[in-house]
Amino acid sequence: LTxxxxxxxxxxxxxxxxxxxxxxxxGGMSGAQAKAAVIAGCVGIIAEVDEAALLKRHKQGWLMEIxxxxxxxIARLREARKNKxxxxxxxxxxVVDLWERLVYELDTTGELLVDLGSDQTSCxxxxxxxxxxxxxxxxxxxQLLSSNPGKFRVLVQESLKRHVAAINKLADKGMFFWDYxxxxxxxxxxxxxxxAKKGANKTEFRYPSYVQHIMG
Numbered sequence: 306l307t308x309x310x311x312x313x314x315x316x317x318x319x320x321x322x323x324x325x326x327x328x329x330x331x332g333g334m335s336g337a338q339a340k341a342a343v344i345a346g347c348v349g350i351i352a353e354v355d356e357a358a359l360l361k362r363h364k365q366g367w368l369m370e371i372x373x374x375x376x377x378x379i380a381r382l383r384e385a386r387k388n389k390x391x392x393x394x395x396x397x398x399x400v401v402d403l404w405e406r407l408v409y410e411l412d413t414t415g416e417l418l419v420d421l422g423s424d425q426t427s428c429x430x431x432x433x434x435x436x437x438x439x440x441x442x443x444x445x446x447x448q449l450l451s452s453n454p455g456k457f458r459v460l461v462q463e464s465l466k467r468h469v470a471a472i473n474k475l476a477d478k479g480m481f482f483w484d485y486x487x488x489x490x491x492x493x494x495x496x497x498x499x500x501a502k503k504g505a506n507k508t509e510f511r512y513p514s515y516v517q518h519i520m521g
Contacts, residue, residue, distance in 0.1 A: 307485075308345040310519045311421050315481035321347040322389040325382060325418060327407065328485075329400035330425030331358045331368065338425060339368040339393035347421075348385045349393045350378060352400035354443040359395045373397040375406045382418055400424065401439035401464055404471035411478060419475060422482040423515070424468075429488040431461050436492075438464035462496035469498035476512070484514045 312321045324347045328338050331353040339362055342349020351368070353359045362368040369392060372378050378396050385392040396403055410418055427435030437446040438460035450457045476482050484490045490510045493500050502509040513519070 307515050307519055308341045308347065308421070311423075311481065311483060311515075312345065312347070314519060316420060321345045322391070323386055324348070324420040325350065325386055326421040326423075327351075327400075327403065327419045328423045328425060329353065329403075330427075331355075331362045331395060332427070335425035336362050336367060339395065342393050343369065343391045346391045348382055348391070350382060350396060350403065351393065352396045352398060352403045354397075354399055354437045354446075356397055356443075359397050363395065367393070368395045369393045371395045371397060375402065378403070379406065379410060379418070386418070399437065399439040399464075400426070401468045401471065404468065404475070408471045408474050411475065417475065417478045417480060419480050422472060422475065422480055423485045424489045425485050425487055426489065427487065428492045431465075431488075431492050432458045436461055436465070439467060440464060465493045465496040466498045469493045469500055473499060473511075482512045483519060484510065484512055486514060486516055 308326060312318045312324060316324065326342050326347050326349045329352040331339065331351055338351050339349055359371055363371050372394065378394060381394055407419055410416060429435065434450060437443060440460050441449060472482050490500050490512060500510050502511045
């Protein structure tokens, strides 16, 4: 319902075939995102750093395909988008890399490859394993979290700023991004990322929340 209503509200579209939804998280509740994309008829690319979560969703049948190669992900995205095929593709890697690759495609080809975007990393708990920084691999991140949580925190905040910077570039070209109620925008703001709503008070963000704007 969230994905369908986002399409209705932001794309003015009842039919999401050929539309692309990019997000992250395949763990707990976030694991439903892959199935939601296919039910809605769109192309869903969902990033996940933890291979165990990725494999679990694939085994359950909630995730149609898995890849750890961004070139392959972009090729599959283009193919499914062109042919209007419903697809859920799990990218085994950091979502920041995926967002930055989409910016690169925009910069080099002029093509905006994503229509809808969100995030379901556990940003309500970003410094204890809910969000892994793009600068490190998953296992490296876990080791640093254990050995030097202060350094881990710094890298998470740097990663959040990169995360938002990429989203902002794509949103400026017409992608519609929303907060999934996971404190992503709040933690990004605390990290110093550009998420404030222009001309509004400090508690308002430039992107909507799915609760008020989409489900409501």
